[in-house]
Each structure stands twice: as structure tokens, then as C-alpha cells.
Amino acid sequence: xxxxxxxxxxxxxxxxxxxxxxxxxxxxxxxxxxxxxxxxxxxxxxxxxxxxxxxxxxxxxxxxxxxxxxxxxxxxxxxxxxxxxxxxxxxxxxxxxxxxxxxxxxxxxxxxxxxxxxxxxxxxxxxxxxxxxxxxxxxxxxxxxxxxxxxxxxxxxxxxxxxxxxxxxxxxxxxxxxxxxxxxxxxxxxxxxxxxxxxxxxxxxxxxxxxxxxxxxxxxxxxxxxxxxxxxxxxxxxxxxxxxxxxxxxxxxxxxxxxxxxxxxxxxxxxxxxxxxxxxxxxxxxxxxxxxxxxxxxxxxxxxxxxxxxxxxxxxxxxxxxxxxxxxxxxxxxxxxxxxxxxxxxxxxxxxxxxxxxxxxxxxxxxxxxxxxxxxxxxxxxxxxxxxxxxxxxxxxxxxxxxxxxxxxxxxxxxxxxxxxxxxxx
Amino acid sequence: xxxxxxxxxxxxxxxxxxxxxxxxxxxxxxxxxxxxxxxxxxxxxxxxxxxxxxxxxxxxxxxxxxxxxxxxxxxxxxxxxxxxxxxxxxxxxxxxxxxxxxxxxxxxxxxxxxxxxxxxxxxxxxxxxxxxxxxxxxxxxxxxxxxxxxxxxxxxxxxxxxxxxxxxxxxxxxxxxxxxxxxxxxxxxxxxxxxxxxxxxxxxxxxxxxxxxxxxxxxxxxxxxxxxxxxxxxxxxxxxxxxxxxxxxxxxxxxxxxxxxxxxxxxxxxxxxxxxxxxxxxxxxxxxxxxxxxxxxxxxxxxxxxxxxxxxxxxxxxxxxxxxxxxxxxxxxxxxxxxxxxxxxxxxxxxxxxxxxxxxxxxxxxxxxxxxxxxxxxxxxxxxxx
Numbered sequence: 001x002x003x004x005x006x007x008x009x010x011x012x013x014x015x016x017x018x019x020x021x022x023x024x025x026x027x028x029x030x031x032x033x034x035x036x037x038x039x040x041x042x043x044x045x046x047x048x049x050x051x052x053x054x055x056x057x058x059x060x061x062x063x064x065x066x067x068x069x070x071x072x073x074x075x076x077x078x079x080x081x082x083x084x085x086x087x088x089x090x091x092x093x094x095x096x097x098x099x100x101x102x103x104x105x106x107x108x109x110x111x112x113x114x115x116x117x118x119x120x121x122x123x124x125x126x127x128x129x130x131x132x133x134x135x136x137x138x139x140x141x142x143x144x145x146x147x148x149x150x151x152x153x154x155x156x157x158x159x160x161x162x163x164x165x166x167x168x169x170x171x172x173x174x175x176x177x178x179x180x181x182x183x184x185x186x187x188x189x190x191x192x193x194x195x196x197x198x199x200x201x202x203x204x205x206x207x208x209x210x211x212x213x214x215x216x217x218x219x220x221x222x223x224x225x226x227x228x229x230x231x232x233x234x235x236x237x238x239x240x241x242x243x244x245x246x247x248x249x250x251x252x253x254x255x256x257x258x259x260x261x262x263x264x265x266x267x268x269x270x271x272x273x274x275x276x277x278x279x280x281x282x283x284x285x286x287x288x289x290x291x292x293x294x295x296x297x298x299x300x301x302x303x304x305x306x307x308x309x310x311x312x313x314x315x316x317x318x319x320x321x322x323x324x325x326x327x328x329x330x331x332x333x334x335x336x337x338x339x340x341x342x343x344x345x346x347x348x349x350x351x352x353x354x355x356x357x358x359x360x361x362x363x364x365x366x367x368x369x370x371x372x373x374x375x376x377x378x379x380x381x382x383x384x385x386x387x388x389x390x391x392x393x394x395x396x397x398x399x400x401x402x403x404x405x406x407x408x409x410x411x412x413x414x415x416x417x418x419x420x421x422x423x424x425x426x
Numbered sequence: 427x428x429x430x431x432x433x434x435x436x437x438x439x440x441x442x443x444x445x446x447x448x449x450x451x452x453x454x455x456x457x458x459x460x461x462x463x464x465x466x467x468x469x470x471x472x473x474x475x476x477x478x479x480x481x482x483x484x485x486x487x488x489x490x491x492x493x494x495x496x497x498x499x500x501x502x503x504x505x506x507x508x509x510x511x512x513x514x515x516x517x518x519x520x521x522x523x524x525x526x527x528x529x530x531x532x533x534x535x536x537x538x539x540x541x542x543x544x545x546x547x548x549x550x551x552x553x554x555x556x557x558x559x560x561x562x563x564x565x566x567x568x569x570x571x572x573x574x575x576x577x578x579x580x581x582x583x584x585x586x587x588x589x590x591x592x593x594x595x596x597x598x599x600x601x602x603x604x605x606x607x608x609x610x611x612x613x614x615x616x617x618x619x620x621x622x623x624x625x626x627x628x629x630x631x632x633x634x635x636x637x638x639x640x641x642x643x644x645x646x647x648x649x650x651x652x653x654x655x656x657x658x659x660x661x662x663x664x665x666x667x668x669x670x671x672x673x674x675x676x677x678x679x680x681x682x683x684x685x686x687x688x689x690x691x692x693x694x695x696x697x698x699x700x701x702x703x704x705x706x707x708x709x710x711x712x713x714x715x716x717x718x719x720x721x722x723x724x725x726x727x728x729x730x731x732x733x734x735x736x737x738x739x740x741x742x743x744x745x746x747x748x749x750x751x752x753x754x755x756x757x758x759x760x761x762x763x764x765x766x767x768x769x770x771x772x773x774x775x776x777x778x779x780x781x782x783x784x785x786x787x788x789x790x791x792x793x794x795x796x797x798x799x800x801x802x803x804x805x806x807x808x809x810x811x812x
Contacts, residue, residue, distance in 0.1 A: 035428065035432040035435075036428060036429065036430070036431075036432065036499060036726070036730045036733075037427060037428045038427065038429065038730070039427065040427050041427065107427065307805055307806075308808045308809055310798065310808070313797075313798065313801040313805060313808075314794065314797050314798065314801070316801070316805070317745060317797045317800050317801040317804065317805075318748075318749075318752075318797060320745070320804070321724075321745050321746075321748065321749035321797075321800075322720070322749070324724055324727070324742065324745070325720035325721055325723060325724035325749065326720050327727075328429070328720065328723035328724045328726065328727035329719060329720035329722075329723040329724075331427075331429035331723065331727075332429050332430055332722075332723040332726070334427075334429070335427065335428055335429045335430050336430075338427065339428075345715055345716075345719045346719055346720075346723065349715065349716040349719050349720070352712075352716050353716050353717070353720060405705075405709070407712075408705075408708065408709040408712035408713065408716075409705070409708065409709075409712070411712035411715055411716055412708035412709065412711055412712040412715075413708075415712070415715055416688050416708075416711055416712065416715055417688070417692075418688065418691070418692065418702045418703070418707075418708050418711065419692075419700065419702065419703045420703070421703055421704065421705055421708075422699060422703060
């Protein structure tokens with residue numbers, strides 16, 4: 001009697017329908033109809049073989065990736081060029097801009113990352129120029145900017161730093177007040193940027209600067225490319241809680257920037273800059289980082305004879321549950337991206353959950369090390385001392401790149417459809 | 427590569443959600459929950475019939491017995507919708523654990539009950555077994571054979587009008603024993619479970635109950651061993667599948683609880699604005715969504731591993747159920763909190779999800795036990811390394 005109800009064609013139960021071969025379901029489209037399949041497919045296995053052959057032949061040319069290893073710059077640059085030529089860096093960047101010209105393919109990137117990680121060979125320089133500026137230029141840059149800047153950036157010949165945050169503009173980035181005044185054919189830049197990693201090494205900075213103070217908060221910002229050797233730039237190291245000067249403050253006093261050094265239109269900077277932010281967030285909290293950290297923590301628990309203690313096992317396996325869930329979540333988000341669908345919450349939560357997981361894994365490793373966990377890097381227990389550093393670094397990443405609280409706002413607003421908190425008169 | 431549900435599975439999910447919203451809305455779940463005895467059985471039976479006619483119950487029943495012979499991933503889609511709808515059905519027990527145990531037996535009576543599961547009732551009149559039985563109660567532990575007599579007690583989700591399928595220990599050997607509905611000597615005690623949607627029973631025989639000698643071919647109404655001894659690995663896999671199905675129920679209930687809490691927070695106004703605009707509420711909801719979303723993916727991963735006979739399923743299944751129970755518990759707790767004082771009332775639906783999750787948490791292993799079990803498989807037995 002109920003058979004053939006409104007949701008199913010007459011005579012078919014919902015399970016009959018579900019049992020159809022995928023091709024028979026209308027409105028399906030290619031991989032969208034696919035069933036669970038964790039194999040990458042023969043095409044990618046071929047790439048995998050190719051990467052392995054490259055690694056076997058060339059791995060001796062790679063600079064050491066060990067922590068603290070001193071590598072001459074020439075050697076690093078030579079390796080970087082090798083990777084660009086082989087198509088493992090800048091793979092999808094068009095040939096005319098100095099890349100390899102491959103069609104965009106997320107899975108190819110993953111296979112390459114996996115093989116380099118497994119071989120413990122450096123995949124070249126991981127800097128904000130390659131990770132953030134190049135994708136931005138490809139989308140918003142002028143033809144001249146693309147031709148002049150992308151190639152040298154990929155090859156490591158141009159090092160970039162990012163000038164976004166200011167002392168008064170952290171989470172509320174769009175309130176930034178470093179200003180650029182147009183005088184003749186130059187922008188005259190005055191102000192202060194903070195949290196600028198690699199500012200001392202960088203040749204150039206990509207920066208968000210307020211160029212139209214009378215336009216709205218978001219509409220008055222431009223994305224400028226600034227030569228770090230310009231007169232009027234002063235870089236001061238910013239020592240963090242880890243003891244490293246991994247960040248800097250960058251002071252601008254009447255710094256002259258050619259008018260053509262704007263990416264996109266003047267006033268389009270917010271759109272141009274937040275695109276790069278998305279590239280940054282995509283890199284933070286990814287589960288493969290947690291996986292490496294967790295494997296090291298398990299080794300410590302095991303080595304200290306604690307794996308036989310029920311309390312330790314319970315803590316360890318509870319963390320492993322979160323790790324397994326985040327790995328599966330990553331595959332789910334990746335599938336949505338591959339199929340051109342909105343990954344929704346599965347992507348929005350990665351930074352918040354992944355960074356917190358890393359911090360908690362460090363806490364477990366430190367507990368297992370007892371007093372030996374106290375030593376700082378460079379101290380008596382070199383290897384284990386790194387965990388205090390790792391934990392502080394993990395805390396930095398909970399705060400940086402969009403703090404945990406900002407992430408929760410994004411999850412609530414974009415993921416759950418909850419309203420922004422109304423502005424309060426101050 | 428494709429990680430997630432297939433298009434047909436998404437279609438199944440949508441169709442079942444529509445069916446349950448129409449035939450088993452929360453008001454109906456409350457009505458059924460307020461009934462007792464035969465009235466309740468009859469009310470639940472009509473939903474079972476509707477679900478059986480749509481093929482949702484026989485998803486794990488082999489095709490030779492009239493089921494769909496589907497995957498566990500298919501079954502988790504169904505289980506999650508049942509959790510979401512608070513459906514008055516203990517799917518994980520009869521239709522997952524029971525279906526998989528019966529599928530492992532060549533006994534004719536097992537076949538008959540297997541097809542009965544697909545039809546929404548344990549009896550199959552053609553074979554002439556216990557025509558009164560409406561459901562199947564499955565006890566995975568708690569019973570043993572003493573000589574040729576059955577003894578023990580277990581917690582099950584189906585009452586006295588159900589056949590009892592028990593996994594019975596006979597020393598090291600395990601058998602499946604079937605006790606037809608209302609077999610003399612088997613006593614049912616209703617457990618005052620907080621979950622209104624899935625009542626529980628304590629079923630047992632304190633005095634040894636003789637088992638008929640017939641081990642297979644003959645029909646009969648007596649308490650019988652179903653065929654050959656059952657392989658411990660098969661039992662283990664069936665229990666793991668039931669845990670994965672319970673995790674799906676937990677995820678479904680918790681997701682829905684968060685949805686209704688968010689919806690309420692967008693209606694309820696205090697201090698001149700909806701409470702969902704305060705970060706105190708937004709962040710609480712965001713934290714739950716952030717913890718819950720990965721459990722959805724872990725559920726699919728574990729079900730897929732089980733379907734593929736991946737050895738990792740042996741630790742993924744208990745770990746998933748433990749983790750889902752922890753995250754779902756915290757989610758329904760916070761969802762109740764979002765409703766404020768209303769959340770503490772009988773009138774508000776929040777407590778229905780709270781209780782559904784609270785019951786699932788206790789079944790087939792508590793989170794601490796299950797983490798210990800997962801750790802034994804993952805890291806080895808305690809002391810093994812010494």
C-alpha cells in the first residue's frame with residue numbers, strides 16, 4: 001500500500017532505488033555518483049612512480065631537512081630550481097610565468113607531498129611568496145606582474161613577507177591604518193606592520209595599505225608590493241614566547257612605492273588580500289601535521305614504558321580518535337573540492353580543531369617525558385626538549401592565522417547561519 | 427577517489443528522512459513513548475511495517491532471505507536517520523546485530539527469521555515458527571549452556587512478544603540459540619530506561635531451560651540451537667557493526683539536537699536581540715559543530731573499513747562508538763543549555779535527544795571500556811611488550 005509512495009517511482013522501494021547502479025540515477029554527474037573509494041586511481045599511481053624515480057635519482061642534491069641544519073643558500077636555491085624544473089613546485093603555474101603548466105589537480109599535489117614526506121626529502125622553500133603571493137598574482141596580478149614576479153618567487157630568488165596585521169588591527173584586520181598617499185607616480189607609505197615573519201630576509205613585502213581613507217572600511221584598502229630595501233623601512237625583531245625572533249615589526253616612514261606596484265585596482269585590496277588569507281588557512285591545522293606529531297608522541301609513550309598503563313592508553317587512544325576523525329574529515333573536504341562542491345563545515349572547522357589537537361598531542365608527549373620534558377631546545381636533552389618548543393609553537397598557531405575565537409565566529413556564521421554580533425556604540 | 431556517501435546513498439537518506447518526517451514526527455514519537463504494552467507494540471509495528479515495505483529494515487539481510495544485501499555504510503545512513511528522527515526502533519540490535527548473526531547460520535529457522543527481519547517481524551508463517559512474534563530480541567552476551575540447558579540474563583530492546591536470539595557460551599564454543607516468543611521459563615523484566623523512544627528489557631532464565639536436541643532442520647517451537655557453532659570472529663564483526671550503527675544513531679541525534687538548538691537561538695530574544703547573536707551562544711554551538719563534524723566522517727570511514735574487511739575495523743569500530751558517544755553527550759548537553767530554562771522542561775524536545783544519546787552511550791560498551799578495547803587491538807595487550 002505504501003509501496004510506490006511519492007518519493008520513489010511507482011513499484012520501487014527507497015532501497016531498490018538506492019540499489020540502482022549509479023548510472024541509472026538521473027541528475028548524477030561523473031564522480032558525484034561515485035561510491036566510497038579511497039584509491040587514487042592508476043593515473044596517480046603513475047605520478048607516484050615518477051616522483052619516486054625522481055627522488056631515488058636526485059635526493060642527494062636535496063638540502064638536509066633536519067632541524068637546525070645549516071644549509072648554504074646556493075644549495076637551497078639549486079634544489080629549488082630543480083624542483084621547479086621537475087614540476088614539483090609551481091606545478092600548475094603557466095609555463096609563461098615560470099611554472100610547469102600542469103592542469104590544476106589537487107590529488108597530484110597530494111601525491112607529490114606524500115612521496116616527499118615519506119622519503120623525508122625537502123619539497124623546497126615553504127614561504128609566503130610561494131604559498132600566498134603566487135596564487136594571488138595568478139588571480140589578480142597584471143600581465144607584467146605575473147611575468148616579472150612569479151618565476152623568481154618560485155625559484156626562491158625573490159623572498160617575500162606579508163604585511164597585513166598591525167598593532168591596532170589583529171582580528172579586525174580591515175580596520176588597518178597604515179596609509180598610502182598618492183603623490184605623482186608614487187605611493188607614500190607611513191605606518192607599522194606587525195607579526196611579519198621573514199621580514200629581515202625578505203626582498204619584498206605584499207601589504208594591505210589604506211589608500212582611500214574616505215572610502216568605506218573595506219573599500220579603502222589597496223594591495224601593494226613594497227621593496228624592503230626602500231629608504232624609510234625599519235625592521236625590528238619581535239621575540240616571541242618561544243625565545244625566537246620569528247616575527248618582526250616593520251616601520252614605514254615616507255616609504256616610496258611606484259604607483260604600478262598595486263595588485264588589482266586601488267581599493268580592491270581587501271578582496272585581493274583575503275583570497276591569500278584563504279590560502280594561508282588552508283595550510284593550518286591539516287591532519288598530516290597532527291599525524292606526524294602524534295606518531296612521535298606514541299613513540300615517546302612507548303619508549304617510556306607507559307603504553308602498558310591503562311591511564312596512558314586511555315589518553316592516547318582518545319587523542320587518536322580525534323586524529324582519525326580529522327583525517328577522515330580531511331578526505332571528506334577534499335572530495336567536495338575535487339567534485340566542485342562546497343565543503344561547508346568540514347572545511348571551516350579544520351583550523352580550529354586541527355590546531356587544538358596538535359597542542360593537546362604536545363601536552364601528552366610532555367607528560368610522558370616527566371622532568372625530561374622541562375629542557376628547552378638547545379638544552380641538555382636536545383631531542384625531547386623540542387616538545388616544549390613544539391607546544392608553544394602550537395599555541396601560537398591556535399592564535400595566529402585567524403584566532404580560535406574568530407574561527408568560531410566563522411563556523412557559527414558561515415556554517416550554522418547564526419548572525420554577526422551587532423556593533424556596540426563605543 | 428570519493429570519500430563519502432554515494433548519490434544513491436544520499437537519495438536513500440533523503441527519502442528516509444521524508445518518510446520519517448511524515449510517518450514518525452517527534453509528536454508521534456512522544457505519543458508512542460507514552461503508550462504501554464500491546465498498544466505500544468501495535469503502534470510501533472505500524473511504523474515497522476512502513477519501513478519494511480520501503481526496504482529500510484532488510485538492508486543487511488542477505489538477498490536470498492528477501493533483504494537488500496546492502497553494505498554497513500548503507501545501514502549507517504539508515505541508522506543515522508533513525509537517530510535524527512528519534513525513531514522508536516532499536517535498529518542496531520535486531521536489524522544489524524541480529525541480521526548479521528542469522529546470516530552466518532545455515533539453519534532453516536535462522537533463514538526464516540532473517541527474512542522476517544526484512545519484513546518487520548521475526549516470524550515467518552510459512553515456516554510455521556512462533557507466529558505471535560513481532561520482533562527479534564538479540565542478546566550478544568550473558569547466556570551460557572549448562573549441559574543441554576540455557577541459563578543467564580541479558581539486556582535487549584524487544585519485549586516478551588519477540589523471539590530471543592542469544593549468543594550462548596558453551597565453554598570456549600559459541601552457539602546461536604533461538605527461544606521463541608513467550609517460551610516458558612524465560613522471564614522479561616521491563617527496565618525503566620530514561621529513553622522514551624527505545625524501551626529496554628532484561629530477559630533471562632534463572633532456572634536452567636532445556637534446549638531441544640533438534641539442531642537445525644526440524645521446525646519447532648522449542649528453545650533450539652541454530653545450526654553449527656558460530657565463529658567468534660563472526661560474532662565480533664557483528665558486534666562491531668552494531669556499535670557502528672549505534673554511533674550513527676548518536677551522530678544523527680546529536681546533529682539534530684544542535685540544529686533545533688541553533689533554530690531556537692535565532693527565535694528567542696533577550697536584552698533586545700536574538701540570543702543566537704551573542705558570542706556566548708554562537709561559540710558554544712560552533713564548538714559542538716566543530717567536534718561533531720569530524721565524527722560524521724569517522725563514521726563513514728569506520729563503516730567503509732568494516733565493509734572492506736579492513737583489519738583496522740577491529741579498533742576503529744569500538745573507538746568510533748566511544749568517541750561518538752562522548753561528542754554526542756556533550757552536544758546534547760550544550761544543546762539543552764541553549765534552550766535555557768525551557769531546555770529543562772518536558773515540553774521542550776531537547777530532553778528526548780539527551781535521553782536517546784544517554785541510552786546509546788550505555789549500550790554495547792561504555793566509552794571507557796571501548797577505548798580500552800580499541801587500545802588492546804591498536805597498541806597490543808597490556809604486558810605483551812614486556
